[in-house]
Amino acid sequence: MPPEGAPNVLVILLDDAGFGAASAFGGPCETPAAEKLAGGGLKYTRFHTTALCAPTRKALLTGRNHHSVAMGNITETATSAPGQTSLTPNTKAPLALTLKYNGYSTAQFGKCHEVPVWQSSPMGPFDMWPSGGGGFEYFYGFIGGENNQWYPALYEGTNPVEPEKTPEEGYHLTEDLADRAIDWIRSQKALMPDKPFFVYFAPGATHAPHHVPPEWADKYKGKFAHGWDRQREITIKKQKELGVIPEDAELTKRPDVIPAWDDMPDELKPVLEREMEVYAGFMEHTDYHVGRVIDAIEQLEILDDTLIYYIIGDNGASAEGTLNGAFNEMANFNGAAHLETPEYMISVMDKLGTPEAYNHYAVGWAWAMDTPYQWTKQVASHWGGTRNGTIVHWPKGIEEKGGMRNQFTHCIDVAPTILETAGIPEPTFVQGVQQSPMEGTSMLYSFNDAEEPERHDLQYFEMFCNRGIYFKGWSAVTKHRTPWELMGGPKLPEFDDDAWELYDGNKDWSQARDLSKEMPEKLHELQRLFLIEAVRYNVLPLDDRGVERIDPDMAGRPQLVQGTSQLFFPGMKRLSENSVINIKNRSWSVTAQIVAPEEPCQGVIIAQGGHFGGWVFYALEGKLKFTYNVLGLHEFPVEAAEQIPPGSHQVRMEFAYEGGGLGKGGDVTLYCDGKKVGEGKIPATHPIIFSADETTDIGEDFGMPVSTDYSGESSRFNGKIELVQINAGEDDESHKIDPQELIRVAMSRQ
Numbered sequence: 001m002p003p004e005g006a007p008n009v010l011v012i013l014l015d016d017a018g019f020g021a022a023s024a025f026g027g028p029c030e031t032p033a034a035e036k037l038a039g040g041g042l043k044y045t046r047f048h049t050t051a052l053c054a055p056t057r058k059a060l061l062t063g064r065n066h067h068s069v070a071m072g073n074i075t076e077t078a079t080s081a082p083g084q085t086s087l088t089p090n091t092k093a094p095l096a097l098t099l100k101y102n103g104y105s106t107a108q109f110g111k112c113h114e115v116p117v118w119q120s121s122p123m124g125p126f127d128m129w130p131s132g133g134g135g136f137e138y139f140y141g142f143i144g145g146e147n148n149q150w151y152p153a154l155y156e157g158t159n160p161v162e163p164e165k166t167p168e169e170g171y172h173l174t175e176d177l178a179d180r181a182i183d184w185i186r187s188q189k190a191l192m193p194d195k196p197f198f199v200y201f202a203p204g205a206t207h208a209p210h211h212v213p214p215e216w217a218d219k220y221k222g223k224f225a226h227g228w229d230r231q232r233e234i235t236i237k238k239q240k241e242l243g244v245i246p247e248d249a250e251l252t253k254r255p256d257v258i259p260a261w262d263d264m265p266d267e268l269k270p271v272l273e274r275e276m277e278v279y280a281g282f283m284e285h286t287d288y289h290v291g292r293v294i295d296a297i298e299q300l301e302i303l304d305d306t307l308i309y310y311i312i313g314d315n316g317a318s319a320e321g322t323l324n325g326a327f328n329e330m331a332n333f334n335g336a337a338h339l340e341t342p343e344y345m346i347s348v349m350d351k352l353g354t355p356e357a358y359n360h361y362a363v364g365w366a367w368a369m370d371t372p373y374q375w376t377k378q379v380a381s382h383w384g385g386t387r388n389g390t391i392v393h394w395p396k397g398i399e400e401k402g403g404m405r406n407q408f409t410h411c412i413d414v415a416p417t418i419l420e421t422a423g424i425p426e427p428t429f430v431q432g433v434q435q436s437p438m439e440g441t442s443m444l445y446s447f448n449d450a451e452e453p454e455r456h457d458l459q460y461f462e463m464f465c466n467r468g469i470y471f472k473g474w475s476a477v478t479k480h481r482t483p484w485e486l487m488g489g490p491k492l493p494e495f496d497d498d499a500w501e502l503y504d505g506n507k508d509w510s511q512a513r514d515l516s517k518e519m520p521e522k523l524h525e526l527q528r529l530f531l532i533e534a535v536r537y538n539v540l541p542l543d544d545r546g547v548e549r550i551d552p553d554m555a556g557r558p559q560l561v562q563g564t565s566q567l568f569f570p571g572m573k574r575l576s577e578n579s580v581i582n583i584k585n586r587s588w589s590v591t592a593q594i595v596a597p598e599e600p601c602q603g604v605i606i607a608q609g610g611h612f613g614g615w616v617f618y619a620l621e622g623k624l625k626f627t628y629n630v631l632g633l634h635e636f637p638v639e640a641a642e643q644i645p646p647g648s649h650q651v652r653m654e655f656a657y658e659g660g661g662l663g664k665g666g667d668v669t670l671y672c673d674g675k676k677v678g679e680g681k682i683p684a685t686h687p688i689i690f691s692a693d694e695t696t697d698i699g700e701d702f703g704m705p706v707s708t709d710y711s712g713e714s715s716r717f718n719g720k721i722e723l724v725q726i727n728a729g730e731d732d733e734s735h736k737i738d739p740q741e742l743i744r745v746a747m748s749r750q
Contacts, residue, residue, distance in 0.1 A: 002103040002196060003423035007394065008306040009099075009198045010297065011414065012290055013060065014283075015053065015111060015207040018317030018384065020232070020371030021283060025312065025389035026239030027369065028223065028231065029283035033291030034391055037310055041393030042403045042447070045244045048410045049315050049388050051380035051463040053145060054086075054113040056314040056411050057202070061094050061114075061134075063415030063438035065460070067538040068092065072462070074145065075117040076578075077549040080556030083538030086116045088128060093430035095415040097135030099198045102424045105188045107138040109181045110202035113145045118558045120144070121579040122160055122572075131157045136200070140180045144576065147204045147693045149173040149211030150355040151610070151704045153574055160574035162702060166712075167355045172213065174203045178289035182296040189300050196305075196422070201293060205286035206279065208318060208329060208360040212353050216281035217274075224276040227261025227269075228364035229254065235371040243404055244389065245372060250512035252374045252384075257482060258367050259323060268324060271345040271352075275325045275361035278353040279369075304395040307421050309414060313388040317369035319376035319483045321360030327351070328358045330612045331631050333689045334663065339633070355704070358612045358632075363484055372510045380463035381477035383511055397421060398447045405446050407454035408470065412440030420444045439537070460533035465495065465544040469530040473506040476516075476526035480544060492544055500527060564728040568606065568698050570721040575696040577689065580608065580726070585687055587657040587666065587729030590617050593650055595720035601644045603717035604701045604710070605651070606724045609690030611704035617653050619644060619717070620709050624670050626653045627707040628682045635707060638668040638680030649673055655682070657731055663687035698724055 021027040024034035024043070049056040054074045055066035062069050067083030075086040088094070096106045108130045115128050120143050126132030130139035140156050147153060150167040154160065165171035181201055188197050224231065232251060239245045254260065264272060290310070297303050324340070326332050327348050331339055352359045366376045370384035379385035390409075392398070419426060420442040427435050441456040461468040461477075468477035478498040502516040502523040516523045534540050543549070552559040559578075566581045592605045600622030607616040612632040618625055624640040644651070652671040658664050663685050670678035694703045701715040 006196050006422040006424070007396065008196045008297070008302055009418050010293070010306055011060070011200050011309045011311070013057070013200070013202045013311045014286060014313050015202070015204055016315065016318040016377060017206050017283065017313035017388070018366065018369035018376070019313070019373060019387050019389050020235045020239070021317060021369040022287070022312045022389060024391065025244050026235050026242050027371070028235065029280040031284065031287040031312075033287045033294060034310055034312065036291070037294065037308065037393045038391045039402045040395065041308070041391055041398055042400065042405050043244060044390040044392060044405045044409055046406055046408050047311070047388055047390035048386045048408070048459065049313065050411065051315045051378055051385035051461065051466070053207070053314050055463070057112075058088070058114050060411045060414050061096065061200070062088065062092050063095060063412050063440045064092050065412055065439050065537045067462070068439060071114065072539065073464070074113065075115065078116065078555065078557045079543065079549060081538075081541060081543065084543065085557070086114070090431070090433045091436045093427065093435060094135045095418060096198060096200070097430060098419070098424065098427050099422070100135050100137065101430070102422070103195060105192060105195055105197045106136045107181070107184050107197070108134070108136040108141065108200040108202070109177045110141040111147070111204050112139070112141055112143050115143050117578050118560045120576055121560055122158070122574060124158060126158050129158055138184060141177065141202070142204065142693070144693060146207050146209070147173065148209060148358070148704065149204065152204075153693050153695055153703060172211070174205050174286050174289045177201070177203050178292050181293050185293075185296060186300065189302065198418075201290070203286055203289070206283050208321060209358040210278050210282045210353055210360065211355070212278060212282040212285045214353065216285045217278040217353050218281070219284070220277040220280045223280070224273045228368040229261045231368040232371045235368070239372065246509055249372055249509040251372045252510050252512045254367070255375070258364055261364065265342055268342045268345065271342070271349050272325060272362055274349050274352050275359065276365045278359065279361050279365065281353070306394070307397070307418065308393040310391040310393070311388060311411070312390065315377040315388070316379070316385040317366035317376055318360070319363045319366040319378070321362055321366070322484065323363050325362040326360045328612050328632055329360055330358060330689065330691065334613070334631065334686050335688065336631060339631070374511055375479065376483060378464055378483040379466050379479055380461040381466040381468040381479045385463070385466070386461055392443070392447070394421070394447070400448070400450075403450060405450060407446050407452070408456055408459070409443055410440065410456055410459050412438070413443050413456055414440070416440045416442040417444055458529075458533070460530055460537065460539065462534070462539050465542050467530060469526050469533065471526060471529055473504065474522065474526060475503045475505055475511065476523055476530065477501050477503070477511070495542055502526070564730070566726050568724040570699050573695065573697040573700065573702055577691065580696045581728055583726060583728050584685065585657070585662050586731050587655055589652060589654045589727050590724065591650065591652045591727070592617070592724040593648070593722040595648050595722070596644045596646050597719045598646050599718065601719055604697070604699065604715045605717060605721060606696065606698055607701040607706050607715075608696040609706055610694030611706070612691060612694075613686050614690045614694060614706040616701060616706040618707070618710070624651055624672060624677060625709070626668055626670060627709065628685065629706050630684050630686065636682045637707070638670060638678055638682070640670050640672065640678035642677055644672060657729070659731060
């Protein structure tokens with residue numbers, strides 16, 4: 001059992017929300033639950049993350065720097081370097097495991113992007129999964145960087161499960177996660193009232209796609225007509241009124257690579273406004289359901305005994321939505337953003353946020369959501385990428401209500417704080433393995449003393465070789481790479497040629513005045529300190545490669561599937577794109593052994609992807625059919641001319657790639673028992689990715705259907721499937737993909 005008086009713990013972590021987004025920290029998105037919680041607790045105005053999703057999460061859950069736990073980047077770009085493998089060392093056990101071994105009930109709800117990509121299939125191994133080796137007794141959520149909020153790919157424990165409702169019946173992922181968390185907390189207190197809980201609630205919101213019921217977005221109609229430049233001015237004024245930044249804090253300048261609102265095409269501005277309205281509604285909707293979880297704790301009369309962290313963002317706002325924003329991110333990911341013209345965006349504007357869209361907002365809005373700081377997510381060098389508003393609430397342990405705390409803190413401080421409040425020492429051994437000390441600093445010292453000098457006064461930052469060092473108010477930083485300039489952008493400088501900046505945070509809150517020219521010796525002192533910390537925590541070697549990190553062989557990481565042939569059996573489902581051989585930019589075939597019923601054969605044999613891009617081999621009204629869906633814009637069907645007779649048959653689809661580049665079309669031929677029964681032409685294909693969250697399924701199409709010929713409910717095959725095999729041809733042209741495009745797609749999905 002834990003020590004007497006150990007509190008319940010609830011850690012809430014939102015996704016892709018900048019410091020200047022939530023109303024609790026002066027932003028335009030209403031967050032009444034956060035404001036209410038802050039009114040009974042504390043706001044931490046200098047709490048920091050790593051500038052990226054998975055590294056922040058791994059650091060938060062272990063109390064160690066992200067390179068120390070091998071999550072220097074994301075699992076999709078893992079390398080064999082110690083700080084980049086994405087495999088947590090057994091000398092750095094996760095917080096949840098320590099709490100479980102000390103008598104806590106533990107549960108996680110929502111996003112988990114820390115599972116190594118080659119271990120993310122339904123077959124594991126599960127050492128790095130939340131309910132495997134992660135220390136959580138219960139997990140309900142998704143594995144990966146992002147998910148469709150209307151049609152998510154979900155796991156309960158390590159088993160794939162499907163939502164119990166459809167969007168038409170009122171389903172939304174955030175509400176589902178809140179429902180599950182509330183049910184679990186109530187059950188835990190009903191059955192184990194003397195045992196504290198640790199709940200980690202990490203919704204996919206507000207990461208793209210920005211999905212929210214229209215009435216939430218409509219509340220913001222017309223409120224962003226002034227544009228992103230003016231929005232920053234409005235936000236900084238509110239931030240000063242709230243006291244979350246000092247009166248003398250300066251509004252940092254807009255980088256030249258971000259267009260001014262006035263320079264955007266007038267015809268596109270209504271679309272840009274709607275993008276932000278949808279995002280604001282998405283955040284308020286998320287805060288509402290976070291509030292439901294907190295209300296449930298209050299109704300159980302245990303709020304006073306519950307330590308709550310409400311961390312508004314795992315990094316700065318996401319600038320991965322292009323300069324104009326996107327209706328369907330998959331178009332951008334496949335090098336086809338040009339298809340989303342202003343005319344097209346205007347025509348689909350009213351669908352933003354609905355199940356028919358997979359949308360993101362423009363870079364300018366991301367920049368505005370990080371007010372008053374420079375830059376955005378991915379840019380670990382500047383506070384816009386790493387400073388996230390955080391609220392701590394614990395009536396039993398915090399005397400002040402509505403207080404402000406300005407000490408420097410970091411996400412690695414959360415785990416040691418929780419252990420200290422629980423009276424549990426850091427473990428020296430876990431499962432027989434000696435543990436290295438946590439690298440964070442407990443924040444407990446600041447709970448009841450706003451003037452106590454900060455104890456976490458040294459911290460490095462690095463992401464994509466954007467790097468910085470904080471030491472006793474001073475920061476030295478250099479931005480090596482711009483998030484949205486990964487494809488066809490300027491050549492990256494040599495590390496020695498990166499331009500460093502110097503800021504005195506004791507006088508310059510927002511990093512607005514660069515002192516590097518005036519104080520070169522101070523800059524050099526901090527640069528040396530960065531290198532010391534980089535060596536200490538496995539940040540080195542710095543690695544700004546592109547395609548080499550996407551290719552598992554070149555990066556030096558394992559891969560789940562290899563070769564040019566893969567066999568599937570009935571019942572296999574929810575296989576991520578990393579779990580299936582790549583059939584893009586080449587010829588390929590799919591062969592299935594089926595038993596057709598007496599009634600007309602109907603349903604999916606195998607499907608990959610979903611509504612926003614993919615392919616499906618199926619039967620419709622007794623006839624064999626193949627449909628290729630390009631970006632949700634066009635379905636290209638090929639249908640057999642004759643019925644499939646009852647009985648056992650081999651059915652086959654062959655795709656002959658026409659070549660000549662990426663994403664080209666080809667000829668489709670359908671066979672039944674070796675006899676040609678249909679043929680047709682597919683004019684275009686996906687060159688890079690089908691989906692960030694849709695999957696490959698056998699015998700049924702889970703999630704959003706690839707084809708409009710059937711619904712999810714009617715997609716089940718009515719005969720028997722014995723096996724399915726995919727064979728990929730040798731005419732692979734994927735080597736023609738721009739290396740920077742591959743890395744950009746990987747980054748945008750986390």
